[in-house]
Amino acid sequence: MRKANRLLKYRSLAIGGLVMVCMIVLAVAAPLLAPYEPNQIDLRARLRPPSWESGGNPPHILGTDSLGRDVLSRILFGGRISLLIGVLSVVGQGLVGVVIGVSAGYWGGVLGATLMRIVDMQLSIPFLILAISVSAAVGASLLNVIVVLAISGWPIFARLARASTLQLVNAPFVEAARSIGRADAGIIRQHILPNIAGSLLVAATYQMAFMILSEAALSYLGLGVPVDTATWGTMIAAGRNYVSSAWWIVAFPGVAIVVTVLGVNMMGNGLHDLLNPRMS
Numbered sequence: 001m002r003k004a005n006r007l008l009k010y011r012s013l014a015i016g017g018l019v020m021v022c023m024i025v026l027a028v029a030a031p032l033l034a035p036y037e038p039n040q041i042d043l044r045a046r047l048r049p050p051s052w053e054s055g056g057n058p059p060h061i062l063g064t065d066s067l068g069r070d071v072l073s074r075i076l077f078g079g080r081i082s083l084l085i086g087v088l089s090v091v092g093q094g095l096v097g098v099v100i101g102v103s104a105g106y107w108g109g110v111l112g113a114t115l116m117r118i119v120d121m122q123l124s125i126p127f128l129i130l131a132i133s134v135s136a137a138v139g140a141s142l143l144n145v146i147v148v149l150a151i152s153g154w155p156i157f158a159r160l161a162r163a164s165t166l167q168l169v170n171a172p173f174v175e176a177a178r179s180i181g182r183a184d185a186g187i188i189r190q191h192i193l194p195n196i197a198g199s200l201l202v203a204a205t206y207q208m209a210f211m212i213l214s215e216a217a218l219s220y221l222g223l224g225v226p227v228d229t230a231t232w233g234t235m236i237a238a239g240r241n242y243v244s245s246a247w248w249i250v251a252f253p254g255v256a257i258v259v260t261v262l263g264v265n266m267m268g269n270g271l272h273d274l275l276n277p278r279m280s
Contacts, residue, residue, distance in 0.1 A: 010273060012269045016265070019267075020263045023083065030073075038230040039069060041069060046068040047246045048060050048064040062248060063249070066239075074253075077230045081230065086211040089145075089150045090204050094204060101159065104116050105162040105164070106192065131218060135148050135223035140224060168196070205271060209268070219233025219236075236250050
Protein backbone atom coordinates (compact mmCIF):
# COMPACT_ATOMS: atom_id res chain seq x y z
CA MET A 1 0.00 0.00 0.00
CA ARG A 2 2.83 2.40 0.87
CA LYS A 3 4.52 1.74 -2.48
CA ALA A 4 1.24 2.31 -4.30
CA ASN A 5 0.71 5.61 -2.49
CA ARG A 6 4.26 6.68 -3.27
CA LEU A 7 3.82 5.82 -6.95
CA LEU A 8 0.53 7.72 -7.05
CA LYS A 9 2.15 10.68 -5.32
CA TYR A 10 4.93 10.84 -7.89
CA ARG A 11 2.85 9.88 -10.91
CA SER A 12 3.70 13.24 -12.49
CA LEU A 13 7.39 12.32 -12.43
CA ALA A 14 6.66 8.86 -13.83
CA ILE A 15 4.44 10.10 -16.65
CA GLY A 16 6.71 13.02 -17.52
CA GLY A 17 9.78 10.80 -17.43
CA LEU A 18 8.09 8.23 -19.68
CA VAL A 19 7.12 10.91 -22.19
CA MET A 20 10.68 12.25 -22.27
CA VAL A 21 12.19 8.79 -22.65
CA CYS A 22 9.87 8.14 -25.59
CA MET A 23 10.74 11.47 -27.22
CA ILE A 24 14.47 10.88 -26.75
CA VAL A 25 14.24 7.36 -28.16
CA LEU A 26 12.30 8.61 -31.19
CA ALA A 27 14.85 11.38 -31.76
CA VAL A 28 17.88 9.09 -31.40
CA ALA A 29 16.32 6.40 -33.61
CA ALA A 30 15.15 8.89 -36.25
CA PRO A 31 17.46 7.50 -38.98
CA LEU A 32 15.96 4.05 -38.42
CA LEU A 33 12.32 5.10 -38.02
CA ALA A 34 11.96 7.88 -40.58
CA PRO A 35 10.63 6.60 -43.91
CA TYR A 36 12.41 9.37 -45.86
CA GLU A 37 15.31 11.78 -45.56
CA PRO A 38 14.09 14.97 -43.82
CA ASN A 39 15.03 17.23 -46.75
CA GLN A 40 14.09 14.86 -49.57
CA ILE A 41 12.02 16.93 -52.01
CA ASP A 42 9.31 15.43 -54.22
CA LEU A 43 7.26 18.14 -55.89
CA ARG A 44 4.92 15.54 -57.35
CA ALA A 45 3.80 14.68 -53.81
CA ARG A 46 3.58 18.21 -52.41
CA LEU A 47 0.81 19.07 -49.94
CA ARG A 48 -0.42 15.50 -49.66
CA PRO A 49 -2.73 15.04 -46.63
CA PRO A 50 -2.19 12.35 -43.98
CA SER A 51 -2.66 8.82 -45.25
CA TRP A 52 -6.05 8.35 -43.56
CA GLU A 53 -7.57 11.33 -45.36
CA SER A 54 -8.93 11.41 -48.90
CA GLY A 55 -6.06 11.99 -51.30
CA GLY A 56 -3.46 10.81 -48.82
CA ASN A 57 -0.49 8.72 -49.85
CA PRO A 58 0.16 5.71 -47.54
CA PRO A 59 3.97 6.08 -47.53
CA HIS A 60 3.51 9.62 -46.17
CA ILE A 61 1.67 8.78 -42.96
CA LEU A 62 1.44 12.38 -41.72
CA GLY A 63 1.36 13.96 -45.17
CA THR A 64 3.87 16.20 -46.95
CA ASP A 65 4.71 19.89 -46.94
CA SER A 66 4.83 22.46 -49.74
CA LEU A 67 8.03 20.92 -51.15
CA GLY A 68 6.83 17.33 -50.91
CA ARG A 69 8.97 16.56 -47.85
CA ASP A 70 7.62 13.90 -45.51
CA VAL A 71 6.19 15.48 -42.36
CA LEU A 72 6.77 12.43 -40.14
CA SER A 73 10.44 12.21 -41.13
CA ARG A 74 10.96 15.91 -40.47
CA ILE A 75 9.28 15.65 -37.07
CA LEU A 76 11.54 12.77 -36.05
CA PHE A 77 14.72 14.47 -37.23
CA GLY A 78 13.51 17.84 -35.98
CA GLY A 79 13.13 16.39 -32.51
CA ARG A 80 16.85 15.71 -32.43
CA ILE A 81 17.70 19.36 -33.05
CA SER A 82 14.99 20.80 -30.79
CA LEU A 83 15.92 18.54 -27.86
CA LEU A 84 19.64 19.12 -28.42
CA ILE A 85 19.14 22.88 -28.34
CA GLY A 86 17.00 22.59 -25.21
CA VAL A 87 19.55 20.46 -23.33
CA LEU A 88 22.73 22.27 -24.36
CA SER A 89 21.32 25.76 -23.82
CA VAL A 90 20.20 24.81 -20.30
CA VAL A 91 23.62 23.29 -19.56
CA GLY A 92 25.25 26.54 -20.68
CA GLN A 93 22.83 28.60 -18.58
CA GLY A 94 23.48 26.42 -15.58
CA LEU A 95 27.27 26.57 -15.80
CA VAL A 96 27.36 30.36 -16.08
CA GLY A 97 24.52 31.02 -13.66
CA VAL A 98 25.71 28.67 -10.92
CA VAL A 99 29.27 30.03 -10.95
CA ILE A 100 28.02 33.61 -10.67
CA GLY A 101 25.23 32.86 -8.19
CA VAL A 102 27.33 30.73 -5.84
CA SER A 103 30.15 33.28 -5.93
CA ALA A 104 27.73 36.11 -5.10
CA GLY A 105 26.10 34.15 -2.29
CA TYR A 106 29.23 32.66 -0.73
CA TRP A 107 31.57 35.66 -0.74
CA GLY A 108 28.96 38.42 -0.80
CA GLY A 109 30.19 41.97 -0.19
CA VAL A 110 31.10 44.17 -3.13
CA LEU A 111 31.61 41.14 -5.39
CA GLY A 112 28.16 39.75 -4.63
CA ALA A 113 26.45 43.12 -5.01
CA THR A 114 28.17 43.80 -8.33
CA LEU A 115 27.33 40.39 -9.75
CA MET A 116 23.68 40.63 -8.75
CA ARG A 117 23.36 44.12 -10.26
CA ILE A 118 24.55 42.60 -13.54
CA VAL A 119 21.92 39.90 -13.13
CA ASP A 120 19.23 42.49 -12.42
CA MET A 121 20.24 44.51 -15.47
CA GLN A 122 19.85 41.51 -17.76
CA LEU A 123 16.58 40.45 -16.15
CA SER A 124 15.20 43.90 -16.86
CA ILE A 125 15.32 43.04 -20.59
CA PRO A 126 12.53 40.65 -21.68
CA PHE A 127 14.00 37.26 -22.52
CA LEU A 128 12.69 36.92 -26.08
CA ILE A 129 13.54 40.54 -26.94
CA LEU A 130 17.13 39.92 -25.89
CA ALA A 131 17.27 36.57 -27.71
CA ILE A 132 15.80 38.06 -30.89
CA SER A 133 18.21 41.02 -30.79
CA VAL A 134 21.29 38.86 -30.32
CA SER A 135 20.12 36.31 -32.92
CA ALA A 136 19.56 39.06 -35.48
CA ALA A 137 23.08 40.35 -34.82
CA VAL A 138 25.00 37.05 -34.96
CA GLY A 139 22.98 35.25 -37.64
CA ALA A 140 21.20 31.91 -37.86
CA SER A 141 23.06 28.71 -37.03
CA LEU A 142 22.68 25.84 -34.59
CA LEU A 143 25.63 26.94 -32.46
CA ASN A 144 24.47 30.56 -32.42
CA VAL A 145 20.99 29.56 -31.22
CA ILE A 146 22.43 27.53 -28.35
CA VAL A 147 24.79 30.36 -27.34
CA VAL A 148 22.06 33.00 -27.62
CA LEU A 149 19.63 31.03 -25.46
CA ALA A 150 22.37 30.26 -22.91
CA ILE A 151 23.38 33.93 -22.69
CA SER A 152 19.75 35.04 -22.39
CA GLY A 153 18.73 32.60 -19.67
CA TRP A 154 21.62 32.26 -17.19
CA PRO A 155 20.30 34.91 -14.71
CA ILE A 156 17.55 32.49 -13.64
CA PHE A 157 20.14 30.03 -12.37
CA ALA A 158 22.26 32.81 -10.89
CA ARG A 159 19.44 34.11 -8.69
CA LEU A 160 18.43 30.62 -7.60
CA ALA A 161 22.01 29.57 -6.85
CA ARG A 162 22.65 32.73 -4.85
CA ALA A 163 19.46 32.37 -2.80
CA SER A 164 20.21 28.71 -2.06
CA THR A 165 23.83 29.46 -1.18
CA LEU A 166 22.82 32.22 1.25
CA GLN A 167 20.76 29.65 3.16
CA LEU A 168 23.80 27.40 3.56
CA VAL A 169 26.77 29.74 3.86
CA ASN A 170 26.42 30.05 7.67
CA ALA A 171 25.11 26.54 8.29
CA PRO A 172 26.83 24.59 11.11
CA PHE A 173 28.45 22.05 8.78
CA VAL A 174 29.91 24.85 6.64
CA GLU A 175 31.23 26.64 9.74
CA ALA A 176 32.73 23.36 10.92
CA ALA A 177 34.49 22.91 7.59
CA ARG A 178 35.92 26.43 7.84
CA SER A 179 37.08 25.83 11.42
CA ILE A 180 39.25 22.90 10.37
CA GLY A 181 40.88 24.94 7.64
CA ARG A 182 39.06 23.75 4.55
CA ALA A 183 39.57 25.96 1.51
CA ASP A 184 36.60 27.85 0.10
CA ALA A 185 36.74 25.89 -3.15
CA GLY A 186 36.53 22.61 -1.26
CA ILE A 187 33.63 23.83 0.88
CA ILE A 188 31.71 24.94 -2.20
CA ARG A 189 32.41 21.70 -4.02
CA GLN A 190 31.62 19.31 -1.17
CA HIS A 191 29.05 21.16 0.92
CA ILE A 192 27.33 23.91 -1.09
CA LEU A 193 26.86 22.44 -4.56
CA PRO A 194 25.51 19.03 -3.46
CA ASN A 195 22.90 20.73 -1.27
CA ILE A 196 21.64 23.11 -3.95
CA ALA A 197 21.75 20.59 -6.80
CA GLY A 198 18.13 19.48 -6.25
CA SER A 199 16.62 22.92 -6.69
CA LEU A 200 18.87 23.58 -9.68
CA LEU A 201 17.77 20.31 -11.30
CA VAL A 202 14.11 21.23 -10.91
CA ALA A 203 14.77 24.66 -12.42
CA ALA A 204 16.66 23.05 -15.28
CA THR A 205 13.65 20.95 -16.28
CA TYR A 206 11.39 24.00 -16.44
CA GLN A 207 14.04 25.94 -18.33
CA MET A 208 14.42 23.14 -20.85
CA ALA A 209 10.72 23.34 -21.67
CA PHE A 210 11.02 27.10 -22.07
CA MET A 211 14.11 26.73 -24.28
CA ILE A 212 12.28 24.34 -26.63
CA LEU A 213 9.50 26.91 -26.96
CA SER A 214 12.04 29.72 -27.41
CA GLU A 215 13.85 27.85 -30.18
CA ALA A 216 10.53 27.31 -31.93
CA ALA A 217 9.74 31.03 -31.61
CA LEU A 218 13.14 32.09 -32.98
CA SER A 219 12.91 29.60 -35.85
CA TYR A 220 9.39 30.78 -36.62
CA LEU A 221 10.76 34.32 -36.96
CA GLY A 222 13.63 33.12 -39.14
CA LEU A 223 16.22 33.85 -36.44
CA GLY A 224 16.87 30.30 -35.25
CA VAL A 225 18.60 27.53 -37.15
CA PRO A 226 18.86 27.79 -40.96
CA VAL A 227 15.50 27.33 -42.68
CA ASP A 228 16.65 24.15 -44.44
CA THR A 229 17.30 22.45 -41.08
CA ALA A 230 14.41 20.36 -39.81
CA THR A 231 13.25 21.56 -36.40
CA TRP A 232 9.73 21.82 -35.05
CA GLY A 233 9.95 25.61 -35.19
CA THR A 234 11.10 25.75 -38.82
CA MET A 235 8.36 23.29 -39.78
CA ILE A 236 5.70 25.53 -38.27
CA ALA A 237 7.25 28.55 -39.98
CA ALA A 238 7.25 26.75 -43.34
CA GLY A 239 3.59 25.79 -42.97
CA ARG A 240 2.16 29.08 -41.72
CA ASN A 241 1.01 30.08 -45.20
CA TYR A 242 -0.82 26.77 -45.66
CA VAL A 243 -2.77 26.57 -42.40
CA SER A 244 -6.17 26.69 -44.12
CA SER A 245 -5.31 24.28 -46.94
CA ALA A 246 -2.70 21.97 -45.39
CA TRP A 247 -3.27 22.01 -41.63
CA TRP A 248 -1.08 18.97 -40.99
CA ILE A 249 2.16 20.85 -41.79
CA VAL A 250 1.67 23.02 -38.70
CA ALA A 251 -0.47 20.77 -36.51
CA PHE A 252 1.82 17.76 -36.10
CA PRO A 253 5.04 19.62 -35.18
CA GLY A 254 2.88 21.74 -32.87
CA VAL A 255 1.62 18.59 -31.18
CA ALA A 256 5.22 17.39 -30.81
CA ILE A 257 6.16 20.65 -29.07
CA VAL A 258 3.11 20.50 -26.77
CA VAL A 259 3.70 16.87 -25.78
CA THR A 260 7.40 17.45 -25.11
CA VAL A 261 6.87 20.62 -23.09
CA LEU A 262 4.10 18.99 -21.05
CA GLY A 263 6.34 15.98 -20.41
CA VAL A 264 9.24 18.15 -19.25
CA ASN A 265 6.98 20.24 -17.01
CA MET A 266 5.38 17.14 -15.47
CA MET A 267 8.84 15.74 -14.82
CA GLY A 268 9.83 19.02 -13.20
CA ASN A 269 6.75 18.96 -10.97
CA GLY A 270 7.53 15.38 -9.98
CA LEU A 271 11.15 16.19 -9.19
CA HIS A 272 10.02 19.13 -7.08
CA ASP A 273 7.76 16.87 -5.05
CA LEU A 274 10.45 14.19 -4.77
CA LEU A 275 13.26 16.53 -3.70
CA ASN A 276 11.20 18.82 -1.48
CA PRO A 277 11.32 17.54 2.13
CA ARG A 278 7.99 19.22 2.91
CA MET A 279 6.30 17.03 0.29
CA SER A 280 7.62 13.77 1.76
